[in-house]
Amino acid sequence: MSEFSLPLGFQASGIACGVRGDVGRLDLALFVSDLPAATVGVFTTNLVCGAPVKVCRERVPRATGRAVVINSGNANAATGDRGLADARRMTEVVAKSLGCNADDVLVCSTGVIGRFLPMEKLEAGIPEAVESLANTPDTFVLAARAIMTTDTVPKQATRSVELRGSNGPKTVRISGACKGAAMIAPNMATMLCTIMTDAELTPADADAALRVSVNQSFNCISVEGHTSTSDTVLLLANGASGTGPLDADSRAKFQSLLDEVCVELSTAIIRDAEGATHFITIDVIGARTREEAFRIAKTIADSPLNKTAIHGADPNWGRIVSSAGYAGVPLREEDISLRINGLDVYRDGAPLPFDL
Structure with missing residues (x-):
């Protein structure tokens, strides 16, 4: 049995309906809230976006969301009217x-770009997916598997915490499932993510919380720098925990928990990235603003020279310092220091001796 569970008032299913062409391969997922849910989303920055992204943008934020349907194997992008x-x-x-x-109802699609959906298969499969709905760890993992494309493992996260609302303290759960292994870059890349919570949130509060969490997680990862047509992160909050509206302290705790879920899911994408052999975290310390720190980190992360050096275990750390210098952030060379895996190699603008 999966270690991941769904929040109260949510059900999930994952079935094979033949979109992928592989017999028995799961390719249709459904997430459903039993109650009307505050529903919000963050989407791709690519100007060539998939049809499902356009539909979702029309429908969020809203207070009455009920379901998210996702197919894999076909992105339904570059498919016109x-x-x-x-x-x-x-x-x-x-x-x-x-x-x-x-x-x-919101819709997501992921897979090959430029092909029309096999609608007869989807129209036959959706009622079956509805019949298969349940609030169990097993149906949750089936849904997570059904959205996979080049992923090698399903990606899920679950957190719970006691929060206080107008009805007193209650246990609140946040769970999410995502897919993504290629076309990954900051500003949302080829990834789909559905996050569900039984906390009670207004659409405005849910939207603000999701944007903060996405900026600290999904927008901070990079594999090959290719931004996709279909990126979508959705959050549904149905209030089934019974907390009522959260107080200020509990809203802050919820934000922290949502951050954790998004970081865990985005980290899972990097660990499963196509062709990846290393997982690198870049910490920029001492920048004047978060935006400047992000710009430096992104420039270092996106550099093909840095990636090839890391892949080849080449200690050419000068490439990293050079990348920081062209990030477009005002800085002085004598203020730059570099530490790699706890080893100081460059301090205050000068190299340090070190043993490999």
Whole structure:
């Protein structure tokens, strides 16, 4: 049994409906809230975005979200008006099976760009996915597997904490599932993520919290620097924990917990990245602002020379210092120091002797 669980009032399923062409390969996931949920999202910065992204942008933020349907194997991107109609049709089929409004259903697709969806397979599979819904660790992991493309493992996270709202202290849960292993770069890259919580949040509070967490996690990862057409991070908050509106202290605790979930999921993407052999964390200390620190770290992370040096175990640390110098952040060479894996190699603008 999976160690990850769904929050109260949520169900999930993952089935094989033939989108991928591989017999028995899971390719259709469904996440459903039993109650109307505050639903918000953050999406790709690519101007060429998939049809599902366009549909989701039209529908969030909203206070009455009910479901997220996701297919893998086909991105439904660069598919024109037909692709947009197909994305909307997917939400209509889900809504009919659930007995809810189609506008309360969001849709995501991931896979090959430039091909039309096999709608006959999806329209047949969605009712089956609805029939398979349950709030169990097993259905949660099936849904996480169904959204995988080049991923080698499902990516999930679960956290719980006691929070206080107008109805007193209650246990609140946050759980998420994501996919992503290639086309990963800051500003959202080829990844899809659905996060669910039984906390009670307004759409405005949920939107603000999600944007903070995404900026500290998904927007801080890089593999090859390619920004995708389909990136989506969604958050649904249905209030099923019974807390009522959270007090200020509990909202801060919720933010920290959401940050943890997003960091765990984004880290899982990097660890599973296509062709990756190293996991590197870049800490920039002493910058004047977070934005300047981010710019320096991003420049270092995106440098092909730095990546090849790390892959080849080449101690050419000068490339890292050089990258910081062209990040577009005002700095003085004599103020720069560099430590790698706890080893000081450069301090106050001068190299240090070290043993390999």
